[in-house]
Structure formats: C-alpha cells, structure tokens
Amino acid sequence: MRMEQSTLGQRRKPALFITGAGGEVGHGLITSLSSNNSVDIVASDLRDLDEDLRSQCAETYLADVCDRDALDRLLSMYQVKEIYHLAAVLSTRAELAPEVAHQVNVNGTVNILQIAAEQGRMYGEPVKVVFPSSIAVYGFSSLAQKTEAGAVSEYEYCKPRTMYGCNKLYCEHLGRYYAHSYRQLAQDSVQGTDKNRGVVDFRCVRYPGLISAETIPTGGTSDFVPEMVHAAARGEAYTCFVREDSRIPFMTMPEAIDATLKLAAAPRNSLSQIVYNIASFSPSAGEVAELVKKYFPGADITFEPDERRQVIVDSWPEALDCSVAENDWGFKPSYTLEQAFEEYLVPKIIKQYESAT
Numbered sequence: 586m587r588m589e590q591s592t593l594g595q596r597r598k599p600a601l602f603i604t605g606a607g608g609e610v611g612h613g614l615i616t617s618l619s620s621n622n623s624v625d626i627v628a629s630d631l632r633d634l635d636e637d638l639r640s641q642c643a644e645t646y647l648a649d650v651c652d653r654d655a656l657d658r659l660l661s662m663y664q665v666k667e668i669y670h671l672a673a674v675l676s677t678r679a680e681l682a683p684e685v686a687h688q689v690n691v692n693g694t695v696n697i698l699q700i701a702a703e704q705g706r707m708y709g710e711p712v713k714v715v716f717p718s719s720i721a722v723y724g725f726s727s728l729a730q731k732t733e734a735g736a737v738s739e740y741e742y743c744k745p746r747t748m749y750g751c752n753k754l755y756c757e758h759l760g761r762y763y764a765h766s767y768r769q770l771a772q773d774s775v776q777g778t779d780k781n782r783g784v785v786d787f788r789c790v791r792y793p794g795l796i797s798a799e800t801i802p803t804g805g806t807s808d809f810v811p812e813m814v815h816a817a818a819r820g821e822a823y824t825c826f827v828r829e830d831s832r833i834p835f836m837t838m839p840e841a842i843d844a845t846l847k848l849a850a851a852p853r854n855s856l857s858q859i860v861y862n863i864a865s866f867s868p869s870a871g872e873v874a875e876l877v878k879k880y881f882p883g884a885d886i887t888f889e890p891d892e893r894r895q896v897i898v899d900s901w902p903e904a905l906d907c908s909v910a911e912n913d914w915g916f917k918p919s920y921t922l923e924q925a926f927e928e929y930l931v932p933k934i935i936k937q938y939e940s941a942t
C-alpha cells in the first residue's frame with residue numbers, strides 16, 4: 586500500500602485545483618495565488634478563461650463540475666493538495682432556474698468533496714477544500730426581525746428563502762460531514778477518534794456582498810453596490826433595484842481574497858468551526874449612493890425597488906458577527922467603507938476605465 590501510494594505520488598504532479606476559475610473571485614484568487622504559491626495551479630470553468638488568467642495557471646480546462654467523469658479524467662494526472670471550489674450559480678440566476686442551481690451548487694459540490702475524499706484516502710493526507718458560502722444562508726421572516734437581530738453569528742437565523750441560500754447552507758453541512766464523519770461506519774474508514782482527522786479538510790468562508798474594481802458581477806442579489814459604482818465611473822445612469830435604506834454587509838474583493846487565503850493557511854488545530862463569517866462594512870444603499878456622488882459628482886442614481894429582489898435583500902442580515910474568524914485565524918478588515926472608496930475602488934476604477942478608452 587505504501588509503495589503504491591508513493592509510486593502514484595511520483596507519477597502525479599502536486600497541484601492546487603480551482604473550479605469556477607473564470608468568475609469574479611477566481612480572477613482575484615488566481616492572481617494572488619500565482620504570485621505567492623509554489624504549487625501548480627490547475628483551473629477549470631464552464632467557459633474559456635481569458636489569456637491573462639491562463640498564463641498564470643499550469644493548466645486550464647473546460648469542465649462542468651456536475652460532470653464527475655470529466656473531473657476524474659482531468660484530475661487523474663494530479664495529486665490534488667488543495668481545492669478552491671468557486672463554481673456556482675449565484676442568487677438571482679438561481680431563482681430563475683432553481684433546479685439547475687441545485688444541480689450545480691449541490692451536486693457539483695458533492696463531486697468535489699468526493700474527489701477530495703478519494704485523493705485524501707489515496708495519499709493518506711487530508712485534501713483541503715476551501716468553499717465560499719454566502720450571507721444568503723440567513724433568512725429573516727420580517728424587516729423588524731432583521732433590524733432587531735443586528736450583527737448575527739454563524740448559526741443564528743439560518744432559514745434561507747432562496748434556492749442559492751438553501752444550496753450553500755446544505756453544502757456547509759456536507760463539508761462538515763466530509764471533514765468529521767465521512768463513511769464513519771465503513772470497515773476501511775481512516776477516521777480515528779480525533780474528529781479532525783478526516784480525509785477532507787473542509788474550510789468555509791461566508792462572504793458578504795463583494796465589490797471589485799476590476800470585474801462587474803452578474804447574477805447576484807448584492808450586485809446593486811458594485812453596479813452603482815461601475816455605472817457612475819462609466820458615466821451611465823443607474824437605477825437601483827432596492828430601497829435606499831436597504832442594509833447588508835459588504836467587503837472589497839482584495840479583502841475577500843486575502844481572508845480566504847488566510848483561512849486556507851491557518852493551522853487546522855486553530856480552527857474551532859467549519860464556517861466563518863467575514864465582512865468589512867454595512868452601508869445602506871443610500872449611503873453608498875452618497876459616497877458615489879462624492880467621487881463622481883455627475884452620478885445619476887435613482888431608486889426603483891424591485892419588490893421581489895427587495896424581499897430577498899430584506900431577508901439577509903444587516904451585519905455579521907465575525908469575532909470567531911478574528912479569534913481563530915486573525916481575520917481583520919482592511920477598510921472602512923470610506924477607505925475602500927478612497928484607497929481602492931475609486932483610484933482603480935478610474936484607471937481601469939481610462940485605460941479602456
């Protein structure tokens with residue numbers, strides 16, 4: 586068995602695997618990983634990755650996370666040490682095609698967890714699976730309940746009202762199962778009495794809405810903030826689909842990437858839980874509009890709430906309690922909202938649109 590493992594290890598190249606690599610988070614993650622990591626990056630997505638991303642990866646593949654055979658074929662050449670499983674159908678899209686979302690978000694995640702478990706068993710060391718979840722896992726029954734709750738911890742109010750939220754919450758539970766109890770009754774189980782000794786080292790970071798200066802989101806329900814900023818920078822009018830007083834947590838994309846990598850790098854025995862809240866600030870849509878107008882005085886922003894999307898935003902918390910992430914692995918926001926505009930968003934966005942013209 587030992588010899589077989591080491592022979593396999595020699596044949597297969599150690600690699601870090603990323604799904605959904607062509608998305609907003611994938612862009613930031615690959616850029617950061619490729620400058621700081623010695624292990625080869627193998628990236629995959631349903632769609633072609635742009636040339637810049639491809640050049641930062643050892644290999645890139647077109648692959649559907651729902652296609653287990655395709656994943657097995659492409660990973661048969663690698664010893665996967667770490668997986669960043671980003672592929673997902675986001676909240677707004679998921680409400681248009683809930684069964685497709687379930688297929689991708691849940692079955693795709695099961696495929697990834699199974700691959701991690703098989704590789705972990707084959708090489709006798711846990712494979713790290715880093716999984717971004719979302720504030721969509723929460724669900725308040727009323728705006729009054731949301732306001733009263735204030736900053737919520739990881740395990741309160743987890744009653745999602747969207748398919749995406751249901752999928753993410755279930756995948757958090759699946760990850761915990763694969764990390765702590767996978768095949769707990771099987772004869773050949775490698776689990777010992779120590780619950781941390783699973784074949785999958787699952788780590789989940791629950792993102793708030795993300796704001797990137799480089800990429801524009803599609804398909805999410807927190808997109809109103811990044812859309813507002815990018816529209817103003819392009820000199821376009823923007824009609825916001827939620828009320829001015831709508832408040833949910835956000836952070837910038839670089840902060841989300843840094844936090845994700847910090848969680849991934851934390852010693853396993855420092856992690857007291859599977860799921861961690863992270864966020865930097867909690868502005869209302871109206872407060873963001875005011876700041877946008879400060880930096881782009883010509884910005885034309887109006888509010889025409891779409892009642893159906895508003896209900897979803899109202900079911901998400903206005904702030905997150907991130908104290909466990911702070912204590913366990915040193916999470917710390919880099920910016921207040923004002924600093925995010927001043928030091929990151931505005932300079933980068935202006936530069937980006939200037940260079941595009």
Ligand SMILES: NC(=O)c1ccc[n+]([C@@H]2O[C@H](COP(=O)([O-])OP(=O)(O)OC[C@H]3O[C@@H](n4cnc5c(N)ncnc54)[C@H](O)[C@@H]3O)[C@@H](O)[C@H]2O)c1
Nearest residue numbers: 605607608609610631649650671672673717719792794795
């Ligand atoms: N962006 C946010 O504000 C935000 C907030 C919370 C959580 N997240 C989570 O972070 C992760 C990355 O999000 P993102 O913002 O980069 O989203 P994105 O929509 O920009 O990227 C998702 C990528 O997944 C790919 N994909 C979709 N279905 C696939 C399939 N069947 N097989 C393979 N690839 C598939 C898409 O082509 C896309 O490139 C997701 O899991 C998302 O749920 C994002």
